[in-house]
Amino acid sequence: MNDPTIxxxxxxxxxxxxxxxxxxxxxxxxxxxxSHRIMKYLIGVGYDVIPVNPNYEEVLGKKCFPTLQSVDKAxxxxxxxxxxxxxxxxxxDAVSANxxxxxxxxxxxxxxxARYASDHKIKIVMNRCIxxxxxxxxx
Numbered sequence: 001m002n003d004p005t006i007x008x009x010x011x012x013x014x015x016x017x018x019x020x021x022x023x024x025x026x027x028x029x030x031x032x033x034x035s036h037r038i039m040k041y042l043i044g045v046g047y048d049v050i051p052v053n054p055n056y057e058e059v060l061g062k063k064c065f066p067t068l069q070s071v072d073k074a075x076x077x078x079x080x081x082x083x084x085x086x087x088x089x090x091x092x093d094a095v096s097a098n099x100x101x102x103x104x105x106x107x108x109x110x111x112x113x114a115r116y117a118s119d120h121k122i123k124i125v126m127n128r129c130i131x132x133x134x135x136x137x138x139x
Contacts, residue, residue, distance in 0.1 A: 026081030027051030
């Protein structure tokens, strides 16, 4: 199978424009963390952002869910702030949650997880920052 990742601007723009709900896996209440800063940005530009992290009850005033499967609404994008070696489980969880896109943040690369999710009809974006791409294409 060829590389399943979406790299072209048309595909990325389509994902960002059509998405409404983004689950941030690895969300943190620490303002010094990228996940916190980017989650705050995504909320500010109008997305319904759902923090996912079993270690917290709330992030940025939003209820934090322990797993993707425990989220009680449809997820358009799963935005992953976990180390690459943990993305296999996140990909399986994204499939279980019927997510539309698995978005691995800058520096997060896991080809087997990408193939697994793609084989289950989930679109893949890998090694890209959702905030950088949104600013570049949408704003």
